[in-house]
Amino acid sequence: MPNMLWLQGGACSGNTMSFLNAEEPSACDLVTDFGINVLWHPSLGLELGENLQKMLNGLVSGEIPLDIFVFEGSVVNAPNGTGQWNRFAGRAMKDWVSDLCKVAGYVVAVGDCATWGGIPATAPNPSDSQGLQFLKRSHGGYLGTGYTSKAGLPVINVPGCPAHPDWITQIVVAVATGRGGELTLDEFQRPKTFFTSFTQTGCTRNMHFAYKVSATEFGQRKGCLFYDLGCRGPMTHSPCNRILWNRQSSKTRAGMPCMGCTEPEFPFFDLAPGTVFKTQTVMGVPKDMPTGVDKSGYIKLTAAAKAASPRWAEEDIFVV
Amino acid sequence: MSAAVQTLDISPVGRVEGDLDIRVDIENGVVVNAWAQAEMFRGFEVILRDKDPQAGLVVTPRACGICGASHLTCAAWALDTAFKSEVPRNAILARNLGQITESLQSLPRHHYGLFMIDYTHKNYSKSRYYEEAVRRWSPFTGTNYEHGVTISGRPVEIYALLGGQWPHSSYMVPGGVMCAPTLTDVTRAWAILEHFRRNWIEPMWLGCSLERYEEIRSYDDFLAWLDEKPEHANSDLGMFWRMSLDIGLDKYGKGHGKFVTWGYLPHEDKYSKPTIESRNRSLRMKSGVYVGETDTHALMEERFIREDIDRAWYDEKSGQHPFDRVTKPIQQNDMDHDGRYSWSTAVRHEDNGRLEAGALARQLVNGGSHGEDWQHTDPLVLDMYRKLGGASVALRHFARMHEGVKLYREAEHCLREFRLNDPWYVKPTERDGQGWGATEAIRGALCHWIEVENGKIKNYQIIAPTTWNVGPRSDSGELGPIEEALIGTPIADTSDPVEVGHVARSYDSCLVCTVHAHDAKTGEELARFRTA
Numbered sequence: 001m002p003n004m005l006w007l008q009g010g011a012c013s014g015n016t017m018s019f020l021n022a023e024e025p026s027a028c029d030l031v032t033d034f035g036i037n038v039l040w041h042p043s044l045g046l047e048l049g050e051n052l053q054k055m056l057n058g059l060v061s062g063e064i065p066l067d068i069f070v071f072e073g074s075v076v077n078a079p080n081g082t083g084q085w086n087r088f089a090g091r092a093m094k095d096w097v098s099d100l101c102k103v104a105g106y107v108v109a110v111g112d113c114a115t116w117g118g119i120p121a122t123a124p125n126p127s128d129s130q131g132l133q134f135l136k137r138s139h140g141g142y143l144g145t146g147y148t149s150k151a152g153l154p155v156i157n158v159p160g161c162p163a164h165p166d167w168i169t170q171i172v173v174a175v176a177t178g179r180g181g182e183l184t185l186d187e188f189q190r191p192k193t194f195f196t197s198f199t200q201t202g203c204t205r206n207m208h209f210a211y212k213v214s215a216t217e218f219g220q221r222k223g224c225l226f227y228d229l230g231c232r233g234p235m236t237h238s239p240c241n242r243i244l245w246n247r248q249s250s251k252t253r254a255g256m257p258c259m260g261c262t263e264p265e266f267p268f269f270d271l272a273p274g275t276v277f278k279t280q281t282v283m284g285v286p287k288d289m290p291t292g293v294d295k296s297g298y299i300k301l302t303a304a305a306k307a308a309s310p311r312w313a314e315e316d317i318f319v320v
Numbered sequence: 321m322s323a324a325v326q327t328l329d330i331s332p333v334g335r336v337e338g339d340l341d342i343r344v345d346i347e348n349g350v351v352v353n354a355w356a357q358a359e360m361f362r363g364f365e366v367i368l369r370d371k372d373p374q375a376g377l378v379v380t381p382r383a384c385g386i387c388g389a390s391h392l393t394c395a396a397w398a399l400d401t402a403f404k405s406e407v408p409r410n411a412i413l414a415r416n417l418g419q420i421t422e423s424l425q426s427l428p429r430h431h432y433g434l435f436m437i438d439y440t441h442k443n444y445s446k447s448r449y450y451e452e453a454v455r456r457w458s459p460f461t462g463t464n465y466e467h468g469v470t471i472s473g474r475p476v477e478i479y480a481l482l483g484g485q486w487p488h489s490s491y492m493v494p495g496g497v498m499c500a501p502t503l504t505d506v507t508r509a510w511a512i513l514e515h516f517r518r519n520w521i522e523p524m525w526l527g528c529s530l531e532r533y534e535e536i537r538s539y540d541d542f543l544a545w546l547d548e549k550p551e552h553a554n555s556d557l558g559m560f561w562r563m564s565l566d567i568g569l570d571k572y573g574k575g576h577g578k579f580v581t582w583g584y585l586p587h588e589d590k591y592s593k594p595t596i597e598s599r600n601r602s603l604r605m606k607s608g609v610y611v612g613e614t615d616t617h618a619l620m621e622e623r624f625i626r627e628d629i630d631r632a633w634y635d636e637k638s639g640q641h642p643f644d645r646v647t648k649p650i651q652q653n654d655m656d657h658d659g660r661y662s663w664s665t666a667v668r669h670e671d672n673g674r675l676e677a678g679a680l681a682r683q684l685v686n687g688g689s690h691g692e693d694w695q696h697t698d699p700l701v702l703d704m705y706r707k708l709g710g711a712s713v714a715l716r717h718f719a720r721m722h723e724g725v726k727l728y729r730e731a732e733h734c735l736r737e738f739r740l741n742d743p744w745y746v747k748p749t750e751r752d753g754q755g756w757g758a759t760e761a762i763r764g765a766l767c768h769w770i771e772v773e774n775g776k777i778k779n780y781q782i783i784a785p786t787t788w789n790v791g792p793r794s795d796s797g798e799l800g801p802i803e804e805a806l807i808g809t810p811i812a813d814t815s816d817p818v819e820v821g822h823v824a825r826s827y828d829s830c831l832v833c834t835v836h837a838h839d840a841k842t843g844e845e846l847a848r849f850r851t852a
Contacts, residue, residue: 013384014384023473026469027470028465028466032466076360076362080651085361085653086361088359119362126362126363127361161488220500240485245485246477247477248480248481250484251489254483255499256484259378261488267375267378272371273373273776274372
């Protein structure tokens with residue numbers, strides 16, 4: 001019966017809320033079907049008062065085994081490296097994190113704040129936030145480049161703002177059923193099984209991308225969101241259009257540009273004036289190309305696409 | 321904190337969502353003083369400074385993952401009032417529907433996941449309802465806990481049809497919404513709503529039809545409904561109310577008896593040219609302030625807001641309107657109960673002082689006769705407030721759950737009113753100016769102020785329901801609403817003060833709550849004040 005502890009640092013609870021939308025398995029199934037012993041969770045924990053204090057201390061001393069430590073939210077270091085801007089149970093949260101990571105079997109960072117700092121770490125990063133093992137793209141973060149948990153793995157990063165509930169539950173189930181050793185991680189320590197394909201993989205607007213038919217404004221019934229509205233689907237690694245959200249849809253399907261929230265740079269360009277929901281271009285060519293495509297390739301591709309574009313592609317396709 | 325105080329640090333309590341410490345002094349088994357300490361600062365207002373005018377659409381839903389749709393609603397309306405956009409009728413409905421489905425989601429999730437767990441506490445083992453409470457409401461394994469928490473994910477499937485995902489979409493933008501739903505989106509949304517009604521609201525929560533429940537207009541009607549059938553008395557609502565009275569939750573958690581709501585759900589035909597001034601007369605659910613002592617209602621306006629910061633960790637002028645604030649955090653956030661002790665400001669109405677935000681406030685306000693005659697009114701909760709002698713833990717939570725049926729009807733209204741072939745978005749012209757957007761998150765009054773200058777954000781300010789409720793003392797010494805509501809709370813076991821948890825959780829503040837209880841007689845005052 002693996003023990004799981006879930007704590008929140010500089011967090012909005014968005015990943016917890018996302019996790020509670022899980023269905024296969026649901027949060028309750030994790031307990032009843034997979035025997036996960038949820039030691040405590042900020043929204044769900046039953047233990048109160050002295051019991052919680054005792055439990056935390058028991059975990060730190062090794063008396064109670066901590067099989068899975070899930071962390072949501074950024075590690076807050078302000079002010080001056082003390083972490084006092086985020087206190088929990090009388091201590092800086094970052095001190096609890098250090099102690100618990102030393103004894104944990106697996107450490108799972110859930111959501112962008114815990115993986116790379118996320119929104120709180122957006123310039124000027126007032127709370128001096130870091131992710132557990134990254135700050136944006138730079139490796140290290142709060143725990144340092146050399147950190148590995150007792151199972152020999154670095155922090156398992158499940159990014160996204162929020163992470164999809166299935167990405168979280170499937171990792172937890174893999175660990176709980178003894179398959180943690182089969183997890184393979186990419187250069188940003190994301191499970192490859194989820195983060196090798198692109199957000200665009202499976203998008204309903206792929207034909208419009210291929211024929212370079214653009215959605216020039218919101219609320220249209222056709223068109224790809226990449227060319228004008230700043231969509232990052234072709235260069236963002238996530239399964240958002242393979243494993244749908246809330247069992248129904250995805251942002252790009254609904255007409256919202258992908259913001260690249262599973263990548264370390266989110267929010268891109270630090271939300272500088274002129275960058276929100278607008279494709280950044282140089283001489284009419286997007287600054288950020290679909291992954292692996294170079295500028296001359298892009299120009300040839302889109303010229304051919306335009307030339308080949310069938311008439312139906314210019315007409316509404318997602319009709320009433 | 322000093323060692324002396326840590327030995328008195330009794331109870332970190334979860335399930336309030338976030339980071340909040342509540343410190344209480346207990347004398348003869350009763351809370352005699354309280355301090356609410358918000359312990360986490362991320363600096364969203366600081367992050368938004370100098371950013372793209374639309375950055376709030378991305379950043380503010382991430383202020384709170386539980387009320388993200390509400391933040392997005394405020395961010396979009398704030399930009400609309402600043403840009404002077406036109407917002408098409410369909411977009412008003414699509415924003416409202418997103419807001420409503422987030423709130424419907426929160427009802428069973430908060431009720432089972434956060435609130436009812438406490439009814440299984442050993443403190444209540446002598447209650448005649450205890451055994452049944454444990455069977456239904458035990459975390460993870462309780463029959464109704466599991467069903468309620470799992471089904472809470474369904475309403476936001478409708479949000480996903482509009483915005484792609486919940487939480488954290490940004491589908492509401494100045495000038496409308498990003499989506500253009502099709503007929504299948506609407507029919508699917510109807511099916512999801514129906515599922516929620518047939519599998520939770522009617523069989524488990526009410527034990528009757530929506531129509532029967534809607535006949536209840538007074539406390540007497542409610543009591544008659546409870547007695548009418550065993551299905552009513554044994555429903556989760558019936559059990560909640562009977563057990564709450566049995567364990568005395570109608571006896572404490574009173575608070576200031578002054579309430580605020582911004583109102584919400586702008587009428588689809590009345591707010592397509594949104595301005596700050598015209599908002600009050602455009603809302604389906606009206607705004608207002610209710611003062612219990614004088615039993616009076618009045619409209620609420622953003623210009624009445626003041627933020628006191630003398631007891632909070634900010635270094636700026638106190639008592640300002642949010643448009644004048646600069647959000648300058650104090651680096652060294654030492655805990656000083658005589659001085660500064662929170663990251664939350666003390667929000668007040670310039671005339672009425674501290675006000676309680678939340679579902680109870682909304683229900684008390686919509687019992688009033690102020691506002692437009694076409695706006696929604698419902699006398700039930702106001703009648704209960706008068707007959708039961710004011711607010712309490714039980715009434716506050718009742719008000720929250722009572723809203724569910726109305727929200728359900730409002731969701732139906734949106735789905736009926738969509739004209740699918742009409743526009744969903746009218747591209748606005750970005751311009752400089754001041755804007756304000758407001759709504760009611762399930763847990764209370766939420767609003768955003770924005771000032772755009774030279775094409776970027778000069779100032780962005782947020783006042784959340786939790787800011788209203790968990791704020792520290794005001795400059796004049798008036799306690800924050802939760803602080804006030806804690807006073808008089810009876811504590812059966814000082815080593816496990818579940819009663820303090822009840823009060824905090826009845827406000828549904830978006831902060832994980834830690835309780836530190838102190839003996840008022842033996843807890844040495846000097847030591848207590850030197851806790852940093």
